[in-house]
Amino acid sequence: MYAVIKTGGKQYKVASGEKLKIEQIPADIGSEITLDQVLAIGAGDSLTFGEPLVVGATVKATVIAQGRHDKVKIFKMRRRKHYQKRQGHRQNYTEILINNISA
Template sequence: MYAVIKTGGKQYRVAAGEKIKVEQIPADVGAEVTLDQVLMVGEGAAVKVGAPLVAGASVKAVVLSQGRHDKVTIFKMRRRKHYQKHQGHRQNYTELRIEAISA
């Protein structure tokens, strides 16, 4: 059984037992989180698509860690204009382990 969920403005295809990194969720490590924005649930050939959400469906997950991704370097330059700009960014994430999908 798998599901397509929406969190942090992005969509993820998840199944029970998988680990995913999503945009930061304010929850403690070890806490159980319920993701209720389920867009689609599928099991074999049977697929339930929501309009826009599947009614009564939810995904339970456990928070494994909170962290930050690797640094992304931004470098802007205008040739012959003596302009250079260096910038860096590290995005926060929450690592989740999917426990169960209920449709």
């Protein structure tokens, strides 16, 4: 069984026992969270779409870690104009383990 969930402005296809890095959620490590924005649920050949969400469907997950991704380097330059700009960015994430998908 799998589900398509929406969190942090992005959509993810998840299954039970899967690890996933999502946008940061303010939750403690080891706590269980419920993701209730389920867009679709599939099992075998059957697929249930929501309009826009599947009614009564939830995904339960456990928070494994809070961290930061690798640094992304941003470099802007205009040739022959004596302009250079260097910048870096590290995005925060929450790593979760999908426990249960209920329709």
